Amino acid sequence: MPMMPDNTTCLNCRQCCRGKGLVYLNHDDEVRAAQYLRMERRDFVKEYCKRSDNWMVLKSKEALDCVFLEKEGCRIYPARPEQCRKFPVNWPYPVTNEDCPHS
Numbered sequence: 001m002p003m004m005p006d007n008t009t010c011l012n013c014r015q016c017c018r019g020k021g022l023v024y025l026n027h028d029d030e031v032r033a034a035q036y037l038r039m040e041r042r043d044f045v046k047e048y049c050k051r052s053d054n055w056m057v058l059k060s061k062e063a064l065d066c067v068f069l070e071k072e073g074c075r076i077y078p079a080r081p082e083q084c085r086k087f088p089v090n091w092p093y094p095v096t097n098e099d100c101p102h103s
């Protein structure tokens with residue numbers, strides 16, 4: 001769980017895994033997640049990723065939930081993308097209460 005700016009702990013509301021925002025992937029993200037799922041990287045990309053402009057991003061499920069968001073939480077949490085690891089403490093933009101209710 002990430003620590004929040006006020007040193008409280010992320011309450012795991014999973015709001016950051018929902019909605020219209022995109023999860024951008026770098027090469028290491030793809031390799032790490034594919035290894036975690038015991039897949040070839042190209043199969044991982046085919047099944048779980050799509051292109052947005054020139055970027056590779058995770059697909060979404062219905063209601064725009066991240067493709068890896070399940071009832072129990074993130075299916076690839078130990079291997080989650082760098083973007084997910086950085087939110088919200090090391091985020092390059094101001095994080096609003098709407099983005100993260102505990103920020």
Ligand code: SF4
Nearest residue numbers: 017066068069074084
């Ligand atoms: S990869 Fe995991 S942590 Fe990242 S948005 Fe998807 S469900 Fe959330």
Ligand code: SF4
Nearest residue numbers: 010012013014016100
């Ligand atoms: S929105 Fe904030 S509090 Fe909720 S899971 Fe994400 S980081 Fe944690």
